[in-house]
Amino acid sequence: MQGVDLSRRGFLQSVGAGAIGGAAVALCPSSSDAETTDSVTGLTEHVLVYRGSINVGIVRDGGRCLLIDCGDGSVAGALGGLGVASVDQILFTHHHRDQACGAYRFTDRGVKLGVPAGERDWFEKVSAYWSDPKHRWHIYCFHPHHLMLAEPVRVDMGVKDGDVLSWGPAKIRALATPGHTDGSVSYVVEADGKRIVFSGDVIFDQGQVWDIHSLQKGFAKGGQRIGDYHGFLGAVPELIRSLTRLKEVGADVLVPSHGRVMTKPPEAIDALTRRLDVCYDQYVAISALRHYFPRLFSEFEGRKGHMPFAPTKPAPSCLRHIGTSWVIISRDKAAFVIDCGSANVIRALEQLIEKGELRSVEALWVTHYHDDHVEAIVEFQKVFDCPCITDRSVARVITDPPAWRLPCISPNQARVDRATKDGQSWQWREFKMTAYHLPGQTLYHSGLLIEAEERRMFFIGDSFTPSGIDDYCAQNRVWLGRDVGFDRCIALVEQLEPTHLFNCHVDPSWEFTPAQCRFMRENLARRETLFGQLVAWDHANYATDDSWVRCDPYEQQAQAGGKATFDVVVTNHSAEQRAFACRAVLPRAWMKAAADKANKGARSLDWTESSVPAKKEGKVSVAISIPKEVSSGRYVVPIDVRYGSWTLPQFAEAIVVI
Numbered sequence: 001m002q003g004v005d006l007s008r009r010g011f012l013q014s015v016g017a018g019a020i021g022g023a024a025v026a027l028c029p030s031s032s033d034a035e036t037t038d039s040v041t042g043l044t045e046h047v048l049v050y051r052g053s054i055n056v057g058i059v060r061d062g063g064r065c066l067l068i069d070c071g072d073g074s075v076a077g078a079l080g081g082l083g084v085a086s087v088d089q090i091l092f093t094h095h096h097r098d099q100a101c102g103a104y105r106f107t108d109r110g111v112k113l114g115v116p117a118g119e120r121d122w123f124e125k126v127s128a129y130w131s132d133p134k135h136r137w138h139i140y141c142f143h144p145h146h147l148m149l150a151e152p153v154r155v156d157m158g159v160k161d162g163d164v165l166s167w168g169p170a171k172i173r174a175l176a177t178p179g180h181t182d183g184s185v186s187y188v189v190e191a192d193g194k195r196i197v198f199s200g201d202v203i204f205d206q207g208q209v210w211d212i213h214s215l216q217k218g219f220a221k222g223g224q225r226i227g228d229y230h231g232f233l234g235a236v237p238e239l240i241r242s243l244t245r246l247k248e249v250g251a252d253v254l255v256p257s258h259g260r261v262m263t264k265p266p267e268a269i270d271a272l273t274r275r276l277d278v279c280y281d282q283y284v285a286i287s288a289l290r291h292y293f294p295r296l297f298s299e300f301e302g303r304k305g306h307m308p309f310a311p312t313k314p315a316p317s318c319l320r321h322i323g324t325s326w327v328i329i330s331r332d333k334a335a336f337v338i339d340c341g342s343a344n345v346i347r348a349l350e351q352l353i354e355k356g357e358l359r360s361v362e363a364l365w366v367t368h369y370h371d372d373h374v375e376a377i378v379e380f381q382k383v384f385d386c387p388c389i390t391d392r393s394v395a396r397v398i399t400d401p402p403a404w405r406l407p408c409i410s411p412n413q414a415r416v417d418r419a420t421k422d423g424q425s426w427q428w429r430e431f432k433m434t435a436y437h438l439p440g441q442t443l444y445h446s447g448l449l450i451e452a453e454e455r456r457m458f459f460i461g462d463s464f465t466p467s468g469i470d471d472y473c474a475q476n477r478v479w480l481g482r483d484v485g486f487d488r489c490i491a492l493v494e495q496l497e498p499t500h501l502f503n504c505h506v507d508p509s510w511e512f513t514p515a516q517c518r519f520m521r522e523n524l525a526r527r528e529t530l531f532g533q534l535v536a537w538d539h540a541n542y543a544t545d546d547s548w549v550r551c552d553p554y555e556q557q558a559q560a561g562g563k564a565t566f567d568v569v570v571t572n573h574s575a576e577q578r579a580f581a582c583r584a585v586l587p588r589a590w591m592k593a594a595a596d597k598a599n600k601g602a603r604s605l606d607w608t609e610s611s612v613p614a615k616k617e618g619k620v621s622v623a624i625s626i627p628k629e630v631s632s633g634r635y636v637v638p639i640d641v642r643y644g645s646w647t648l649p650q651f652a653e654a655i656v657v658i
């Protein structure tokens with residue numbers, strides 16, 4: 001894993017009042033040998049970097065300093081050893097929780113905060129974010145990212161592009177560098193004859209970014225527009241413009257929030273721009289989105305390595321396509337319904353019954369948990385008395401939505417009568433049905449093969465269109481790798497040889513040839529390598545899957561004076577076993593309540609350690625005692641994570657509703 005030494009010392013120091021003071025200081029006169037393993041690295045006489053869970057910039061002037069970002073706040077423990085007695089102010093590059101979760105420790109002591117003007121609300125008004133149902137249900141927008149502070153902090157200054165601050169021996173200029181977040185800024189620090197740029201998460205290291213899911217963003221082209229949900233890597237053009245701005249600064253040193261200090265900024269930036277181009281090209285080459293929004297991708301048409309669309313054919317007469325539902329009608333006029341995203345489907349079925357085209361509705365199959373496929377299931381179940389059947393992975397989500405935080409999720413809790421195993425078959429009228437787990441468009445997705453006479457009809461939910469695979473929303477947990485994600489789905493298509501594929505949003509059917517299946521799997525294998533090279537982690541999936549550390553249940557009701565319990569579930573995308581540890585961080589309001597006798601006054605609970613085998617899920621259980629005096633409300637409980645050599649403060653959260 002790269003960046004191994006990055007946080008070793010911060011890791012040992014840990015967060016909190018007990019942080020070790022007097023950390024060793026290594027002052028390097030020139031930027032060329034800026035790499036040390038100590039927690040503080042000097043870049044010039046007055047500009048230093050504290051290397052904790054993130055890199056924190058320290059500009060010092062005698063016994064006082066200014067910080068750029070503060071991470072978990074453990075930098076406070078290192079300042080004493082530098083002879084720094086006070087912090088004047090902190091400038092933040094962006095709103096992410098790992099940048100700023102320690103800020104309250106400084107604001108409590110009167111330190112002033114400057115934050116990007118465009119992200120000010122995501123520091124000061126986070127309670128409004130967390131209590132707004134649109135950030136919890138039917139999630140189609142990913143800006144701002146939910147990795148934001150659990151509780152608000154006071155801000156003194158909004159920083160805009162071009163703002164200049166003279167502070168002590170340094171001149172600091174703000175440079176708008178959006179991409180990783182919409183309002184990200186970089187800080188150009190001129191001091192001691194050097195130009196040092198603190199660039200947040202615009203770049204991780206030469207040719208690398210910290211994550212990919214932050215780049216999920218809507219865009220418009222050729223008169224067509226898509227939202228964040230459809231915009232995989234949609235922020236890349238903005239990111240590249242920011243990288244170009246950074247390059248033009250002519251910095252001697254580039255200091256990322258996550259990653260290694262770069263002493264050759266132009267090379268580092270050019271390598272990243274090239275890789276982003278190559279990765280985007282690979283993504284577009286087999287994208288299902290080309291079918292829905294061809295004008296967004298017209299510049300790629302006919303490009304070498306891009307898969308031609310499969311020809312379509314009409315659906316057989318035993319099928320009806322109503323909204324996002326497919327209805328299979330038997331010879332004796334019974335209906336088997338696939339998905340129910342809208343009451344219009346129920347009305348249409350009732351009309352078919354009135355007209356005598358249908359006699360009965362006998363089953364409901366659910367392809368996946370997205371609201372446009374499940375929203376009206378509860379109503380359907382009131383009108384039609386028939387079993388609801390789906391793959392186990394889908395059943396887990398739709399029977400208990402509060403337990404999950406996923407894109408397009410509906411709060412409606414459905415009843416599932418039969419949760420199927422992969423490969424389970426049964427007969428319905430003249431049709432043989434076989435259920436599959438199909439982790440394509442989302443990880444929680446099913447496929448249903450329906451065979452009659454010479455037809456092999458495969459209902460693939462939203463996973464494919466005639467132009468390829470639907471992997472355009474990273475937050476859906478679309479994994480790269482052999483026998484997971486779309487590699488597994490395409491292998492299933494190769495094995496089942498369906499004569500017809502049916503997507504819930506596409507009228508005609510089509511089939512993929514063996515050559516097309518091979519083409520897509522080769523693209524995915526190549527992409528696993530290319531995306532792996534693009535990101536900080538030792539596998540691409542960590543950078544796309546923003547639920548690789550998640551709480552189960554995500555949200556729960558609890559009583560004051562009672563307990564909240566949940567698992568922290570970690571998906572190990574690496575090829576080797578990984579050690580991990582988690583601890584919950586308690587809301588500050590709970591600490592104030594009765595000086596929190598319940599949790600012995602500690603802000604964070606003890607670490608719980610475990611390990612997880614390669615390519616598997618592991619979990620640890622967390623139990624929190626809720627003080628009796630806590631008032632009712634919605635509380636965000638962040639989770640500190642250590643994973644292999646990474647320290648990831650407040651990397652996930654659980655919601656506890658009192």
Ligand SMILES: [Zn+2]
Pocket residue numbers: 094096099180201
């Ligand atoms: Zn970030």
Ligand SMILES: [Zn+2]
Pocket residue numbers: 368370441462
């Ligand atoms: Zn869907």
